[in-house]
Amino acid sequence: MSAGHACVDVYQGAVAALVPFLVAERSYGYAAASGIVLAASLLSSVVQPLFGVLTDRRPMPWLIPLSTAAAGAGIALVGAAGDYPATVAAVALSGLGVAAYHPAAARLVRTTVGGAGHTAMSWFALGGNIGFACAPLLVVGALSVSGPAGWWLLAFPAALGVFLNIPRPRPAGPAAPGTAGAAAAPSPEDRRAFLRLSLVVIVRSVVFVGLSTFIGLYVRERGGGETAGAVALFALFAGSAGGTLLGGRLASRWGRVTTVRRAYAAAAPAVAGVLFLPLPLVYVCASLAAAALYVPFSLQVTLGQDYLPTRMGTASGVTLGLTVSVGGLASPLIAAAADAASLRTALLPLTLLPLAAWALARRLPEPRAGAEPAPAEAEAEAETTPAA
Known part of the structure; x- marks a missing residue:
């Protein structure tokens, strides 16, 4: 999951790294360049709670690889975009993929690991940090290849991320901590x-x-x-x-x-x-x-x-x-x-x-160690885990 997170968050950093290339090749002004960044950041951040609501209503582990593919495809399609609206639309597609990925993936990390989950979540977050930091290297390396091939090289991390994030059946054996004990009721909301x-x-x-x-x-x-x-x-x-x-x-x-x-x-x-x-x-x-x-x-x-x-x-x-x-x-x-x-x-x-x-x-309460997920949700999401 951490490696898959890196493959997604590389596209958050790639948008800013692409701006100098777009300004030089397509003569975009500062306002146009900021519009591209805004399209990506708004969709990748503001829309995330909406996808969170969807995953709360029904576990959707398939959304994780699908959103990974959308994040990479959007950035790769920037190279094929012929005009400014098409470029913004391609970047928006990538931002939408990033937005759909994070709530579903973070939720799956927590329900799979069970317990407090802070150590697992820290590794998951580290993957995102690494991906974001590697984005400029990816953009410079890929676009050093002339022609459309360079743009399509930008989709390589997404292809790897889809493989890492495909849900696979969990081997039979003891249930993961926090997913067994379906009778356990979740803590009340605060x-x-x-x-x-x-x-x-x-x-x-x-x-x-x-x-x-x-x-x-x-x-x-x-x-x-x-x-x-x-x-x-x-x-x-x-x-x-x-x-x-x-x-x-x-x-x-x-x-x-x-x-x-x-x-x-x-x-x-x-x-x-x-x-x-x-x-x-x-x-x-x-x-x-x-x-x-x-x-x-x-x-x-x-x-x-x-x-x-x-x-x-x-x-x-x-x-x-x-x-x-x-x-x-x-x-x-x-x-x-x-x-x-x-x-x-x-x-x-x-x-x-x-x-x-x-x-x-100072006024935050410490929840009891590892609040349990709702029983039906835990069972549904415990059936599959992404390969990593």
């Missing part, structure tokens, strides 16, 4: 805690999206040059991968809510270090800040599923998609503040937002 958790995820998203968008420019403004900006961005992404895995381990020791609180408390000084420490230490602080912001990432998904145990798909769609999209809307505000004052001034609120997330997380 909508207030889920709403508070959603606010925490939005705040976290504003901080990370703000850093990832502007850290390269900020380092260059401080005299680091383009290479230094790229190194800072790499440190940020490397820290996010490490934090994703670390979150599952820390949650096993401290519990999920405690880990989330401590991570946000640690993120505040790390973000401040990015803005105020000398340039060589900025790389260290960027990596530490990303790690602290990504420690809660997979834990927040499983917490949301436990707060809405009868609607795990909806919870996954909100925590993985909608709240991330809403958090990204802050980037234009940061840019406007940077134009009006300075980039450092515009980024200063990011040092306080982790403390706001910490304050919100």
Whole structure:
């Protein structure tokens, strides 16, 4: 499932990586280029809760390979698109595939593993981080091949992902933890805690999206040059991968809510270090800040599923998609503040937002270890697991 996740999320990063090629080859302006990115991001994030609702009503394991194929086909069809509307439509198809994949896949990870599931979810999230980070390499490598063949090479990860994500019968044997015991009733919903958790995820998203968008420019403004900006961005992404895995381990020791609180408390000084420490230490602080912001990432998904145990798909769609999209809307505000004052001034609120997330997380309850999925849903989804 983690490898399959990488094969899907590579297409989230591929859209931004394709923009320079489209601007150069098709003479798109900045507004047209931003429209392409917007089409992908809105569909891949905002529509996710709708697919979550669908998977809650009826388990659809076949949606996982189908959505993987759609994500890859959409990006490959960008090369065949003759005009701007066709290009937007192709990118939208890819975004729709990404949106359909995440709630169904995250839900299946949880119901298959059973229990708290934070370690499994951290590996699943790590796959997505790796895929996103590899997207620029895929685009540059594929489009170095001239002609239509280069564009169709972009579909290769999707072909691999379809194979990894095809549902296959589970071998006979002991039932997976959390899927046996069909008599176990799911925990009651805690909508207030889920709403508070959603606010925490939005705040976290504003901080990370703000850093990832502007850290390269900020380092260059401080005299680091383009290479230094790229190194800072790499440190940020490397820290996010490490934090994703670390979150599952820390949650096993401290519990999920405690880990989330401590991570946000640690993120505040790390973000401040990015803005105020000398340039060589900025790389260290960027990596530490990303790690602290990504420690809660997979834990927040499983917490949301436990707060809405009868609607795990909806919870996954909100925590993985909608709240991330809403958090990204802050980037234009940061840019406007940077134009009006300075980039450092515009980024200063990011040092306080982790403390706001910490304050919100203090009132989050710790669900009982591993809320069980609804019995009928567990049995339906336990019959098949994707090959990995």
